[in-house]
Amino acid sequence: MIAVKEKSNKHEYVELLERMLLIRRSEERLALLAAAGQLPGAVHLYIGEEAVAVGACSVLQERDWITSTHRGHGHFLAKGGDLKAMFAEIWGKKEGICKGMGGSMHVADFSKGILGANGIVGGGFAIATGAGFGAKLRGDGRVVSCFFGDGAANQGVFMESMNISSAWGLPVIFICENNGLSEFTVSSTITGGKLEDRAKAFMPTKVVDGNDVLAVQAAVREAVERARRGDGPSYVEAKTYRIRGHLEAEDAMLGGGTYRSKEDIAAWQAKGKDPISRFETYLLGNGIVEASEVTALQDKIIRIVNEAVAYADAGEDADVTLAHSLMFAAQEA
Amino acid sequence: MPSKRMIAAINEALFEEMERDENIIVFGEDVQLAIMGDTRGLYERFGPNRIRNTPICEATLTGMALGATAAGYHVVLHMMFANFVYTGFDAIANQISKMRLMTGGQLKIPVTFLACYGGGGSNAAQHSDSAHPALMNLGGINVVMPSTPADAKGLLKTALRSPNPCFFLEAAARGGQMGEVPDGEHLVPFGKAALAREGSDVTLVTMGSATKWCLDAATSLGKAGIEAEVVDLRSLVPIDEEAILKSIAKTGRLVVVDESRDCCGAGSHIAAIAADKGFFSLKAPVKRVNIPDVAIPYAPAAELAVLPTPGRIEAAVRQLVG
Numbered sequence: 001m002i003a004v005k006e007k008s009n010k011h012e013y014v015e016l017l018e019r020m021l022l023i024r025r026s027e028e029r030l031a032l033l034a035a036a037g038q039l040p041g042a043v044h045l046y047i048g049e050e051a052v053a054v055g056a057c058s059v060l061q062e063r064d065w066i067t068s069t070h071r072g073h074g075h076f077l078a079k080g081g082d083l084k085a086m087f088a089e090i091w092g093k094k095e096g097i098c099k100g101m102g103g104s105m106h107v108a109d110f111s112k113g114i115l116g117a118n119g120i121v122g123g124g125f126a127i128a129t130g131a132g133f134g135a136k137l138r139g140d141g142r143v144v145s146c147f148f149g150d151g152a153a154n155q156g157v158f159m160e161s162m163n164i165s166s167a168w169g170l171p172v173i174f175i176c177e178n179n180g181l182s183e184f185t186v187s188s189t190i191t192g193g194k195l196e197d198r199a200k201a202f203m204p205t206k207v208v209d210g211n212d213v214l215a216v217q218a219a220v221r222e223a224v225e226r227a228r229r230g231d232g233p234s235y236v237e238a239k240t241y242r243i244r245g246h247l248e249a250e251d252a253m254l255g256g257g258t259y260r261s262k263e264d265i266a267a268w269q270a271k272g273k274d275p276i277s278r279f280e281t282y283l284l285g286n287g288i289v290e291a292s293e294v295t296a297l298q299d300k301i302i303r304i305v306n307e308a309v310a311y312a313d314a315g316e317d318a319d320v321t322l323a324h325s326l327m328f329a330a331q332e333a
Numbered sequence: 334m335p336s337k338r339m340i341a342a343i344n345e346a347l348f349e350e351m352e353r354d355e356n357i358i359v360f361g362e363d364v365q366l367a368i369m370g371d372t373r374g375l376y377e378r379f380g381p382n383r384i385r386n387t388p389i390c391e392a393t394l395t396g397m398a399l400g401a402t403a404a405g406y407h408v409v410l411h412m413m414f415a416n417f418v419y420t421g422f423d424a425i426a427n428q429i430s431k432m433r434l435m436t437g438g439q440l441k442i443p444v445t446f447l448a449c450y451g452g453g454g455s456n457a458a459q460h461s462d463s464a465h466p467a468l469m470n471l472g473g474i475n476v477v478m479p480s481t482p483a484d485a486k487g488l489l490k491t492a493l494r495s496p497n498p499c500f501f502l503e504a505a506a507r508g509g510q511m512g513e514v515p516d517g518e519h520l521v522p523f524g525k526a527a528l529a530r531e532g533s534d535v536t537l538v539t540m541g542s543a544t545k546w547c548l549d550a551a552t553s554l555g556k557a558g559i560e561a562e563v564v565d566l567r568s569l570v571p572i573d574e575e576a577i578l579k580s581i582a583k584t585g586r587l588v589v590v591d592e593s594r595d596c597c598g599a600g601s602h603i604a605a606i607a608a609d610k611g612f613f614s615l616k617a618p619v620k621r622v623n624i625p626d627v628a629i630p631y632a633p634a635a636e637l638a639v640l641p642t643p644g645r646i647e648a649a650v651r652q653l654v655g
């Protein structure tokens with residue numbers, strides 16, 4: 001952990017821990033429900049990578065934008081998305097943030113700057129770049145954080161987006177969540193060179209320990225400041241690891257095949273590695289929070305998750321006529 | 334004949350043809366562990382020079398498929414979900430479908446694309462499309478959509494021996510469907526429909542995933558004394574016009590059933606063939622049962638409401654047959 005120990009930042013620290021816990025506990029619940037066959041569709045969990053979204057979004061303002069990925073629950077919640085509305089969406093309910101039309105892979109809340117999770121790998125690059133272009137034209141100081149995986153970095157649109165962002169000085173922060181895996185393929189077997197070097201051709205870069213929430217926060221803060229000053233895009237690469245399968249039905253899908261070892265997973269789950277237990281240890285060890293406060297926070301999060309489950313359970317099924325009525329907005333002529 | 338799952342029949346065709354022709358190579362995202370199951374075991378048998386996982390970069394993969402044919406390979410490119418055909422569309426639409434004519438017939442393009450299409454799994458709009466209408470519209474690409482394990486094996490074998498580009502589209506929801514599959518040599522020609530059910534009152538022209546819905550609807554209609562004939566096209570490019578026209582000459586009524594959107598879908602084309610060349614056989618207007626022009630919604634009930642179902646097919650038939 002890189003930060004100076006400062007009790008005066010206590011509130012901010014607790015907030016970071018709380019957000020990470022919220023993502024972890026809500027996704028653990030999703031894992032259970034998916035295993036029980038109670039969720040429609042595919043569910044891609046972010047467990048183990050929480051520090052990236054939380055660290056990055058902690059230095060964004062509500063008006064700033066993010067683009068997200070198929071693994072988007074963490075980004076959604078970190079940017080201030082509502083858990084109840086997200087669960088209702090995943091449940092396929094009318095109360096869902098997208099009225100049940102999009103599901104897990106498409107959670108979006110434009111009012112909070114969340115330009116959407118995305119089912120197309122690499123789909124966010126150009127959208128973020130376009131949003132950055134818009135912000136630049138308006139000159140209103142907004143910035144865009146584009147979250148993407150190391151797998152997505154192999155889409156050509158990554159380079160095209162970095163090029164425009166750099167050439168035109170757009171306020172875009174490219175945040176690579178490098179978990180070393182592209183679905184069931186180890187990324188190093190399909191990736192030439194270092195991802196950071198691709199970005200270096202266009203913009204300042206920084207590689208950080210993605211399981212260290214304060215390290216992510218510091219790197220993204222610097223990038224956001226640069227973008228707001230009008231000094232253009234940055235690249236931040238957060239090294240992290242996906243603890244769950246690519247998606248929750250992975251074992252059934254692979255029919256016994258494997259692409260990584262149990263030892264690797266265990267190593268990243270260890271206390272000194274897991275972004276949450278690690279941050280907890282740091283806060284406790286430096287006397288920033290008391291054990292009782294952490295316990296209280298844990299209890300609070302469990303309550304919030306339980307309430308969100310109850311809310312989604314009690315929701316109404318999505319309105320089937322929306323597929324027709326929502327395709328086009330009303331227009332003048 | 335042994336009974337096999339659809340996905341196993343596809344796998345068998347790949348194994349047999351790769352054994353037979355060492356110029357067949359397979360690439361695509363996650364083909365080694367085989368996310369869809371169809372390429373499972375190929376890596377263990379044929380190794381990295383014949384089958385390999387690629388980076389996620391569809392726009393390049395489709396162009397590479399064309400390029401690798403220059404070295405004499407028959408390329409199998411697995412595009413995973415049919416929606417990703419859109420991501421890789423440029424080389425398909427601007428290069429592969431046009432290159433042969435543009436260059437005066439100098440080259441052959443032995444490329445077989447695999448992609449899984451269709452809804453029913455609450456995978457939402459970016460993982461549930463059927464891309465065949467867009468592909469049919471290109472002209473230079475064969476498009477096949479099997480509905481049975483036997484046809485899956487036979488059509489894929491034909492594709493793997495063809496010097497022409499072909500999209501072999503797998504119904505994502507039907508991989509587990511069982512059926513008898515001939516061992517060994519079994520080729521199903523392109524452009525030859527199968528008569529999936531005989532009937533005299535109405536013709537259901539269909540393909541791929543929708544064939545099962547048509548057969549279910551026909552069974553139910555049969556109980557009410559309405560005999561539906563089911564024509565399973567199996568291939569859309571080329572298309573068996575004769576089989577369509579022959580059946581409507583017999584029944585005088587046509588319902589086209591297709592898991593794609595209405596506007597310029599496969600059904601539009603088939604209805605146009607009937608209007609143009611079978612008009613005087615028709616006793617009633619042609620009906621289409623397909624997906625309305627919407628993005629496929631996520632919530633299960635909302636998704637089901639836009640997909641063709643046996644119930645919707647039956648209702649369409651009853652509009653035509655008093």
Ligand SMILES: Cc1ncc(C[n+]2csc(CCOP(=O)(O)OP(=O)(O)O)c2C)c(N)n1
Pocket residue numbers: 069070071119120121122148149150151152153179181182183242246362389391413417420
């Ligand atoms: C255009 C496109 N191609 C392929 C896929 C299938 N797919 C979904 S996630 C994924 C791997 C993404 O890896 P990465 O970007 O590293 O993100 P991670 O899953 O590791 O978070 C693939 C290939 C897709 N959804 N979209």
